[in-house]
Structure formats: C-alpha cells, structure tokens
Amino acid sequence: MVLASPAVRSPSRWLPLPVVLVAVFVTTLDFFIANVAIPSIRTDLAAGPAATQLVFGGYGLAYAAGLIISGRLGDLYGARRVFMVGLALFTLASAAAGTAPGILALIVARVVQGSAAALLAPQVLTLIGALYPGADRARAFGWYGTATGVAGVSGQVVGGLLMAADLGGLGWRTVFLINLPIGIAALLAARTVLPELPGSASGLGLAGGGRGLDVAGALMVAGGLAAIVLPLVQGPELGWPLWTWVLLALSAPLLTAFVARQRTRPEPLLDLRVFREPGFAPGLVAVALLFGGSAGLSFVLAVYLQDGLGLGPLAAGMVFTALNAGFFLASLRRGRPLPGALAIVAGLMLVREAVGAGEPYLIAAALGVVGAGMGLLMSPLISTVLAGVRRERAGAAAGVLGTAQETGGVLGGTLTGAVFLAAADQGWTAAAQSALVLLVVVFAAVVAVMVFSNKR
Template sequence: MTTSLRTRRPAPSPPPPAAPQAPKGLLPVVLTATFMTTLDIFVVNVALPSLQADLGAGPAVVQWVMAGFSLALAAGLVTAGRLGDRYGRRRMFGLGLALFTLASAGCGLAPTAATLVGARVLQGLAAALMGPQVLTILRTAFAGAEQTRAFARYGLTMGVGGVFGQLIGGLLIRADLFGLGWRSCFLINLPIGLAALVMVRRCLPESRAPQRPGLDPVGVVLATASLTALLLPLIQGPQLGWPVWTHLCLGASVALLAAFAVHQHHATTTAHTLTASTPLVDTRLFRSRAFSAGVLAQLAFWLGQGSFFLVLALHLQFGRGLDALGAGLVFTAIGVGYLITSNATHRVTARLGDRGTITVGGLLMTAGLALLALSAYAASGAHSAADGSVWWLAPGLFVDGLGMGLVIAPVTSVVLEGVDPGLTGSAAGVVATVQQVGGALGIALIGLVYYGADDATAAFGHSVLALAALELLLVALVRLLPRRG
C-alpha cells in the first residue's frame, strides 16, 4: 500500500533552465554607446557659446545644433527598434555605433555651422539606431537577478552621462587639448567609439525576432511625420515665442498620431493575412498592464528630468553668473547622491520590488525638489542669492540625486518585463521614444513656469516646485504597475 502510494506521487518538477551566460564584455560595449549618446545631449549646452563665436553662427543656427540631434533621435527610435528585430540587433547596433563615431568626427572637424548641424542630425539618427538595440540586448541577454543588475548599470550610465556631462564638457573646454576648444567635446567620442566597435562582434551575440517582421513603410512615414510635428514646435517654440506655425504643427501632430495609432491597430489585427504588413508598434503590447502603466510612469519621470537639468543650468549660468565649469561642479551634488543609490538599486529592488523601489525614489525626488524650492524662496533677495553663492542648493540636489538613482533603472526594466521576444524591439523603440518626447514636452511646459517669473531665484523655485508635483504623479502611477519581485 505504501509502495503504491509512493509510486503515484508526481515526480518533482525539474529546475528551470539556467539563463544563457552573457558574453564577457557585452555590458561595457552596449553601455559605452549609452554613455556617449547621453553625454552628447548634455555636453553641447557647455560648448554652445564657444562654438557660436568660433563659427560665427547666429542664434537660429545654434538652436539647430541641439534641435537637429534631438529631432533625428526621437523620430528614428521606433523604426530602429523594428530594424533590429528584422536584420539583427548586433548588426544595427554596430552600424549605429560606426555612424555615431563618424558623425562625431564630422562635428569636431566641422568648418561651418551648417556642416555642424548636418553632422548633428547624422549623430541623432545613429543614436536612434543604437538606443532600442541596447534595451533589447539587455532584455534578451540577461535574466533574473542578472537582468536587474544589468538595468541598474544602464541607469547608472545614463545618470553619469547626464549629471556629469556639463562638468566633463567644462573640463574639456578649460583644458583646451591641442587647442581644440569646443571641438574636443565631440572628438572625445572617436577613441571611445572605435574601441567599442572593435569589441562588438566578439562580445555581442546576434539576435532577431523569431519571425522576422516587415518594415511597414506607411507606419514609418506616419511615425516620423507625427513625432517631427510634435517635437519641432516643442523644441523651437519657447525660444521663438510660439509663432503661429508652432500651433499649426502641434495640431497636425495630433491628427498624425491618431492616424498612426489607427494604422498600427489595423496592421496588428490583420498581421496574420498574407498581404498585411507587420506594424512598427504592435498594439498588443498595450494589453499588458506592466507595459501600459510602465510607459505612463516613464513619461511622468522624463517630463521632469530633461526640464530639471535645463532649469538648473539656466539658473546657475544666467541667474547666478557661473561659468560652465562652475555650474558643472554644482551638478556633482546630484551626482554623489545618484552614485550612492544607483550602485545599490539591484539590491533594493530585490528587497522592495520594482514598485517599492520606484516609489521610494519618487518620494526622495519630491523631497529633494521641495527642499530646493524652499531654499530658493528663502534665498530670493537675500545676501546668499545676491552674492552668487549657490551652495544652499547642495542638500536638495543631493536628496534629488538619491531618488533619481532608485528610479531610472527599474522604471525602464519594468516596461520590458514579460514582453514577447518577437516584440522586444518594438517595445524598446516605444520606451526610448517616450523618454525623448517626455523630455521635450517637460522642457516646454516647465519653461513656461520659469520664464513667467521676474526674479531668477524665484523662477527656479516655482519650476522645481512644479517638478516636485510631477514626481508625486510618478508615485501615483507606480501603483498601477503589477506587483513582482
């Protein structure tokens, strides 16, 4: 009887298969690309005055040095994600890295402002080609705790590039290596990019979607047109005083985005037919609670990030009269806090889960920004503001940096968790696009708050108080995310 019962017991379940070991060097290679892209977004802020004087460029052309990069980057991300799914993520990453390195040389050697703008557009397209591949490679090459650690390193890299970008640019310009001045801010990418290129084939495994998707040419046109119509006025409008064409563009972007959504839904529902094209963005992605809520959380977070860095840079350089290097040194207060928590994010996530980690990070950022606002209001008109002292900002910046370090990695990884392997590239393109759109929209909205005040210190206080409200929105949206470890 006992023997019979024992024989009826189900055999124990076999242990789950171990995740394949990611090749050594994979993480440094893909994160090098992330660092260069992030650095080149922020380092240009420092280089603008000197390159304008050197090339004899007018204000409109100088604006396009920044706008050309941002537009090309944002408009190409969704398409680039699908290109990786179809032709291979390593291949597209390597192509993007090679083009980015070449474009950086073009920027650093540009004889005229027009040449520089063209090279910056090429840089943006190359960065768009790399961005979704990085997220997809991290999602497919790692699993479990290793994936959490990989995304933590991704967040650390983005933060270091963003927080220390201005300081690095200031140091490069101050050092004036070989008399290159502002050009060294771009040429520094050459040795870094070439070294990473050498390692691509050795360190990155090739991967594609299980069923190689088509390119959906109608979707490509609609996505590019709608994002350009949305971002161009957001980038140029604040500097130009919002002329009529910016309002027309924003109206057109709504219609184009609606057409894109309808086309993608139709392409998704008819994808099984022989004549149908594969959608750029498979709308089945949004049936996932983690993806939909995660995209909203991403949007809330990046609405605040780009605008915060801009408002802080404006306040330090124009409100307090610091040069690029001095402003960069103040940014280190954020960097110290960021480095402390971003290095421990994977351990915090293992203990609190994604929702808990993002919530703690969002509350810390809210507290830091509120402290900055209180400090600004207290300093407005006081001696500490009048004599240019800015170290009253340090405590709030440090706390804000602590919160940032806990948010960037999990708010990115949670969106891609559970995405079907065939849709990973499409999902990564959406995530990267939301980051760029959120940043541009945040700059436009917070710019209205900043420029709406007369006193520079009070303007900074109003702005960071509005940003604190955005972080509370992030905390609220996090509650929509499903619970997981």
C-alpha cells in the same frame, strides 16, 4: 563571433554587456552634455535662443522619431549589424558636430547624431533580452538602468571638465569630439564580443517575419512626433507663427493614423500588444516624466549657474557633482521606485530655496538629495518596465521605451526652458525658481502615476 546558443551560462556571457552599455551611456550623455556648452556655443557661433534650442532639441527629436523604425530594421537585418552601423554613424556625426563651422552645420550634425542613437537603442535592448534569460536578464536590465541614470546625471560634470580642460583650445567642441575615441574603441570591441543572433530577423524584435519596412507607417510616426516637438521648440522664440499651430494640429491625426495602421498590418512597425504587458504602460508614463524633468533641471541649472551666478563651466559642473554623488550612493541600494520619486520632489523644493539664497554650496547640497532620489528611482523603474515584457516583444518595448525617454526629454527640456527664459526679464533667480516649480509638479506626477499603478 557566432554563438551557437546565446543562453549558455559561462563567465564570458557577460562580455557583450559592457560594450552595449557604453553605447547606451554615450548616446544618453550626449542628450545632456550639450547643455553645459550652450552659453559658449551661443557666443562662439553667434546663435540665437531658437537655434541653440535646436542643438538640444534636434538631437532628441531625431532620436525619438527614429526609434520605432530602427527596431524593425533590427528585425530585418540583425541587431548586431544595425548596432554596428549606428555606432559608426554616431561616431562620424560626433566628429562633424565637433568641427562644425556654424550653427546650421552643428544642428544638422546633431540631428544625424540623434538618428544614429535611434539605430542603437532598440538593438541594445534586443541583444540584452536575447542574450540574458531569467535572473541574468533582470540583472542586465538593472545595469542598463544604471548606465542610463549615470549618463543622465553626469552630463554637466563631464561637460564642465572637458570645457575647462580646453584640450587643444577646442572649448565646447570637446564635448562632441570625446565620442571619437570612445566610439572607435566600442566598435573594435563589438566586432569581437557581440554575437550574431540566429533568427534575429524572424522573432527577436518588433514583429519578425522580414517582409519589409512599413515606410508609410514610419513617416506617420516620425511626422507626428516632429509635429509636436518642433513647434514647441521654436514657437516661443518665434512668437508662435501660423505654421507652429498647423503642425500641432496635424500631430493628432498623424499619430492616430499610425496606430490604426499598426492594428491592421500583419507585420506592424509597432506591436501594440506590448502595452498590455504588466506594468508597461504606467511605467512608460513615469519614465517619460522622469526624463523630461531631468532634462529640464539640467538645462535650467546649466544656464542659471553660468549666466545667473557667473560661474565658469567647470565650477558649474562641480556643483552638479553633488547630484552624481547622491545618485551613486543611492543606486547601490536596490529598492522600490516610489521613495525615490518622493525624495526628488523634496530635493527640488530645497533646490528652489537654495536658488533664492544664491549660494552654490546650498544648491549643491539640495542637488545631493535630488540625485539620491534619482538613484533610488531610475534603475528599478526601467528594470521594472522591461522585466515583465516577453522576449518576442523586446524590440517593441525597446522602441517605445526609447521614444518615451527621448520625447519626454525633449519636451521636458524645451517646456521647462521656455518657462525659464520667459521669466528671465524678472532676473535669473526668479526665472530659475519659476522653472523649478514646474519641475516639482512634473515629479509629483511621477509619484501619482506610481501610486495609481500600485493600486491596480
């Protein structure tokens, strides 16, 4: 399908949006859905805590490390083409994860999944930015934020339902295999409704021009992110061996060298001018904290509800329905993000008290408050971050926003999980309460960032 003008205002202009939002939904869902399966994966594949952390962290690390170069690939080869390749690869990797014979094969499949998700994400935002001008663009970005938020809060519920259904006796494998019919259907729809964007290799993404990839720059940013995340994922379980400290020490010079290289190249992987767009930089910090806190909450409660309270995957998922309900109801009201962040802080304090009581229904009620806060916060925050970005820098914004989301999610989930597991010898209740204190601090930081940015 080739459109002579993507900006033509007709009802059919909205047909591409559900297709790209399906990709956003499943790639975000896959970051969270694995949490509910971790206890079963650990038992079935005889995996230790460090290995199961990589099932979670390997996906997010590959996702974050590949986003910036994926935006440039969209510039060179067209957003539609790279989107289709990413969606096909994600579907195949999901099949590999669902049929993995051992923990190593599962980790490898998850890394490939994350790499494929990285191919998709910048193309989605580039397509939205190109296809929907003016008021339509803000509306489309609002739906993007809603899809991201719904996926983020639905992981536990969807995972619990799939594992309880135990289709074909597959157990935890269904949380990955469910992507096959979704991915195939989205691929068929994409072939029909996604337009080729004329000139997408010369101005709709990171830098345009098409002189080739900056391979050295890509290796610098991927290596710098890996040097931060990998030690933090593996270090606590392995007792912080020397290599973890060496990698952490290397992360700063690698990322500094990447930024310096981008300043001097005529066509950089990352157009650094995007950070000067109104509200983008503080919004980016808030998004990273939001996804980090969400990932941490998902991991802690998935383990606590099952291992601590003895609930099955379905019952644990049902507790999370309150989070979903709060999110859906609050997301119907479009408002300013700050009240949402404050509601999350209050809700997490209530969750901590409910954990102390050990009553699932009290935890569910408190999660309803957290979900309402997320519903008020997530969509307007992401929409605000993106809406002010110029069209020619949409690819840069896409890459940076996605990197912030995934890096924040991996680090938040890993660090919160480390606090949680380190305190597990005091009992699951004390461990969960310790982790929830950290999450309160994280979301209080979101509030501080918003207050500070509003005063500028």
